[in-house]
Amino acid sequence: MKSIVLFGHGARDARWREPFDRLAALWKAQHPNTPVTLAFLEMMQPSLEEAIASQVFAGANEVVIVPIFFGQGGHLRNDFPVLLNACREKFPGLTLSTTPAVGEDDAVLQAIVDFSARAL
DSSP: OEEEEEEEOOOSSGGGGHHHHHHHHHHHHHOTTSOEEEEESSSSSSOHHHHHHHHHHTTOSEEEEEEOOSSOOHIIIIIHHHHHHHHHHHSTTSEEEEOOOGGGSHHHHHHHHHHHHHTO
16 A cells, blocks of 8 residues: 655644645545655654554555655755655665655646735
8 A cells, every 4th residue: 555644844833734734634535545644854743753654554565755845955955864764774664755845846836826926
């Protein structure tokens, strides 16, 4: 079974998480046969390892991590690879892959342009 982990930064203010919860709900509504879990780098739960563990417990043998970051800053260049390698060691039979940061995708950038244009 394949699954998705939507990976965000995290924040002290619990309300910051609300768009991530809506994103996960949209995923579930549109792709009900592919489980999705949120994960956060810091200040919020679950951690990446906890999210992956829950997917493995549910039967996943392949997990795709989608970094919900605007770009490849220090967290994705430095912290994320360490976390990813630790998860690969902890779950050796699991296929783990990752996408680029969502903000690097042309369709995402175009959606922001379209959103901005609607404000005019």
